[in-house]
Amino acid sequence: MATVKAHLYLNGRQHAVSKLPAVFPVPGGTVEVKMSGFGLKRCHYVTTEGHESQLIPDPASAEGRRARLDRTHPTLSRTIGLVSLGVLVTALAVLVPQLAEQLTKPDAIAQHTGTFTAPIDVPTWANITIGLATLAASRERALRLRHTLLDGAAG
Known part of the structure; x- marks a missing residue:
């Protein structure tokens, strides 16, 4: 079975790649990504204070179309x-x-x-x-x- 990876983009360019579940350090916090057996389960920005907000999916992705x-x-x-x-x-x-x-x-x-x-x-x-x-x-x-x-x- 292929390893599923998360790709983090910044200004339209790939900035980082990681195996899932992934935690990407970004200014002011982290981006957390997890998969379920059927698709994306979590994609949140978590601030250093612990506040969370769900990120908006790429409009071209299945999640974005939904x-x-x-x-x-x-x-x-x-x-x-x-x-x-x-x-x-x-x-x-x-x-x-x-x-x-x-x-x-x-x-x-x-x-x-x-x-x-x-x-x-x-x-x-x-x-x-x-x-x-x-x-x-x-x-x-x-x-x-x-x-x-x-x-x-x-x-």
């Missing part, structure tokens, strides 16, 4: 955000019980914990669809730089 959609069509952007959040909650509600069922099936585990049966039996095509929708929703959340516990933002 930010432009948010500015130019806020209702559409909110709707897309709510749909992606709904997809993630639905996936959590459907896939976690199925995972618990699979984990408690082996006899070695079942004899200690008992078995769990998922309340609904979802066909394979629906599981695949939910998985793909979850990937798309996660990508959308990453592009918005909005991370919650549902997005795996812990840490």
Whole structure:
């Protein structure tokens, strides 16, 4: 797997490069950059006093295009955000019980914990669809730089 790097630009020219997570020293503080599994998780300027502000993504990047959609069509952007959040909650509600069922099936585990049966039996095509929708929703959340516990933002 290729190493992901952050590139810091100053006045349109590359000023520094670092493996992620990255901390770039800049006048008055640092620029902190972290990635999630689906895209940029954090890109903040942190002053020496500890005040933080999120940096504006490059307009040509996927994050920048998503930010432009948010500015130019806020209702559409909110709707897309709510749909992606709904997809993630639905996936959590459907896939976690199925995972618990699979984990408690082996006899070695079942004899200690008992078995769990998922309340609904979802066909394979629906599981695949939910998985793909979850990937798309996660990508959308990453592009918005909005991370919650549902997005795996812990840490």
